[in-house]
Amino acid sequence: MATPHFFSTFIKSSSLFLLLVSCFLDQTHASEPKNTKIQDSFHTIQISSLFPASVCSPSKDSIKKRPSTLEVFHRHGPCSKLSQDEAAAEPSLKEILSHDQSRVESIHARINPAPTTDKVNDKKVDLPVQSGSSLGSGNYLVSVGLGVPKKTLSLIFDTGSDLTWTQCQPCARSCYKQQDPIFDPKTSASYSNISCTSTTCSQLSSATGNTPSCSAGTCSYGIQYGDQSFSVGLFSKDTLTIANDVFPNFQFGCGQNNQGLFGRTAGLMGLGRDPLSIISQTAARYKKYFSYCLPSKSSSTGHLTLGKPRKRGKGVRFTPFDSSQGSSFYFITVASIYVSGQPLPIGQAVFKTAGTIIDSGTVITRLPPPAYSALSAAFKQGMKNYPAAPAYSILDTCFDFSNYTAITIPTVSFAFGGGVKVNLIPSGILIPVSSTVACLAFAANGDAADTGIFGNMQQLTYEVVYDVTGGKLGFGAAGC
Numbered sequence: 001m002a003t004p005h006f007f008s009t010f011i012k013s014s015s016l017f018l019l020l021v022s023c024f025l026d027q028t029h030a031s032e033p034k035n036t037k038i039q040d041s042f043h044t045i046q047i048s049s050l051f052p053a054s055v056c057s058p059s060k061d062s063i064k065k066r067p068s069t070l071e072v073f074h075r076h077g078p079c080s081k082l083s084q085d086e087a088a089a090e091p092s093l094k095e096i097l098s099h100d101q102s103r104v105e106s107i108h109a110r111i112n113p114a115p116t117t118d119k120v121n122d123k124k125v126d127l128p129v130q131s132g133s134s135l136g137s138g139n140y141l142v143s144v145g146l147g148v149p150k151k152t153l154s155l156i157f158d159t160g161s162d163l164t165w166t167q168c169q170p171c172a173r174s175c176y177k178q179q180d181p182i183f184d185p186k187t188s189a190s191y192s193n194i195s196c197t198s199t200t201c202s203q204l205s206s207a208t209g210n211t212p213s214c215s216a217g218t219c220s221y222g223i224q225y226g227d228q229s230f231s232v233g234l235f236s237k238d239t240l241t242i243a244n245d246v247f248p249n250f251q252f253g254c255g256q257n258n259q260g261l262f263g264r265t266a267g268l269m270g271l272g273r274d275p276l277s278i279i280s281q282t283a284a285r286y287k288k289y290f291s292y293c294l295p296s297k298s299s300s301t302g303h304l305t306l307g308k309p310r311k312r313g314k315g316v317r318f319t320p321f322d323s324s325q326g327s328s329f330y331f332i333t334v335a336s337i338y339v340s341g342q343p344l345p346i347g348q349a350v351f352k353t354a355g356t357i358i359d360s361g362t363v364i365t366r367l368p369p370p371a372y373s374a375l376s377a378a379f380k381q382g383m384k385n386y387p388a389a390p391a392y393s394i395l396d397t398c399f400d401f402s403n404y405t406a407i408t409i410p411t412v413s414f415a416f417g418g419g420v421k422v423n424l425i426p427s428g429i430l431i432p433v434s435s436t437v438a439c440l441a442f443a444a445n446g447d448a449a450d451t452g453i454f455g456n457m458q459q460l461t462y463e464v465v466y467d468v469t470g471g472k473l474g475f476g477a478a479g480c
């Protein structure tokens with residue numbers, strides 16, 4: 001998430017911070033070194049630069065000129081196409097971090113269905129069946145068209161799940177409030193139900209984690225997320241339009257009973273690896289190749305591009321996907337973490353034991369406990385001039401900047417398999433939790449065997465390229 005959006009309310013009430021908003025961050029990452037050597041050990045930033053502006057400044061590179069590209073915007077904040085009158089309903093940072101934790105526990109339960117910790121077991125008791133994918137804080141949205149004539153729908157895009165669904169009329173049980181009119185299959189000439197006997201119906205089991213059911217010969221899906229949000233309805237086909245590309249017979253969930261933390265979005269777009277994901281269904285055209293850039297702030301925009309762009313940004317470097325993992329998640333290999341250009345003392349076995357996925361919907365990167373301890377200790381050492389602040393929710397490495405307007409923080413970089421190094425921007429290192437306190441934007445997993453997750457705060461402003469067929473993931477600095 002462009003994270004600092006939780007402060008938009010605060011910002012609105014503080015003209016002082018508005019005056020201080022600077023573009024320092026952008027300068028910092030735009031000059032990212034091309035080689036893999038860390039040249040700088042510290043970033044000096046204005047504290048105000050960690051907060052979003054109150055007006056939207058869309059990304060300068062025009063997405064209109066690029067084929068098969070959608071604008072990405074944060075669900076909250078000034079660039080959101082969803083109604084702004086819901087400012088009061090915006091979740092607090094504490095709520096966002098709590099949903100983020102639910103999402104992470106759900107991902108862990110999917111990857112390792114026999115959880116080793118009691119904590120996860122307790123959670124699972126509340127869920128009717130194996131927890132499905134998770135949503136929680138998937139905060140980035142795109143707009144697509146569905147049906148003939150096409151209706152525009154704003155969907156959360158999520159690399160951590162597979163089924164694409166939208167709320168549908170008639171909302172037989174329940175629909176939450178959404179911004180776009182709710183999709184009505186009756187108004188689409190190209191809509192059809194999928195029958196229970198079709199093979200694609202049986203594929204729902206792996207895409208949703210739930211066995212499909214059958215009502216009057218029509219295949220029905222159900223998917224629930226780690227935070228107890230869910231969507232249940234008819235499994236359907238209709239024409240999907242992505243930018244100017246048209247896909248007849250796209251298979252999606254037409255949700256008649258939907259509840260949860262989807263904000264005012266129309267539903268979800270699943271970008272996982274499963275055969276039912278949008279990536280697999282559009283493979284003939286896009287060759288399972290996509291890329292996105294998440295904007296550094298909720299007051300800016302990014303993009304999601306399906307297919308291989310004619311001209312790829314130079315400086316994109318690739319790390320292999322870890323194909324030993326069969327699940328629908330995107331596994332990558334973390335080799336090491338650097339603070340101020342120095343590698344942390346973390347044994348190779350630490351990352352190997354846990355494995356790591358990249359996820360567009362998890363906010364805060366999760367690390368195996370020994371890796372997190374090493375990171376926190378080295379970061380604190382580099383921050384020893386600043387007074388410590390109490391822990392905040394899942395964040396325990398916090399600092400009080402009451403007496404500062406500018407601060408100097410250690411650089412943090414990730415080295416991935418294949419020698420790819422990613423230097424995090426300051427907004428991917430520190431998350432402000434109040435006007436004066438900010439915390440290291442990382443958390444430890446509960447168990448050394450739990451999978452690490454490279455979250456969306458740490459991906460900000462990078463062009464993140466998924467070459468699924470080619471088996472590799474790319475990072476390019478200054479993507480938006």
Ligand SMILES: *[C@@H]1O[C@H](CO)[C@@H](O)[C@H](O)[C@H]1NC(C)=O
Nearest residue numbers: 185191192193215216218234
């Ligand atoms: C799809 O199935 C539902 C439920 O069985 C039914 O009410 C609806 O009319 C069907 N729609 C079409 C286009 O066949």
Ligand SMILES: *[C@@H]1O[C@H](CO)[C@@H](O)[C@H](O)[C@H]1NC(C)=O
Nearest residue numbers: 386387388400401402403404
């Ligand atoms: C800020 O400075 C004042 C005055 O020097 C001092 O009393 C206060 O303890 C400082 N606050 C923090 C959090 O360091």
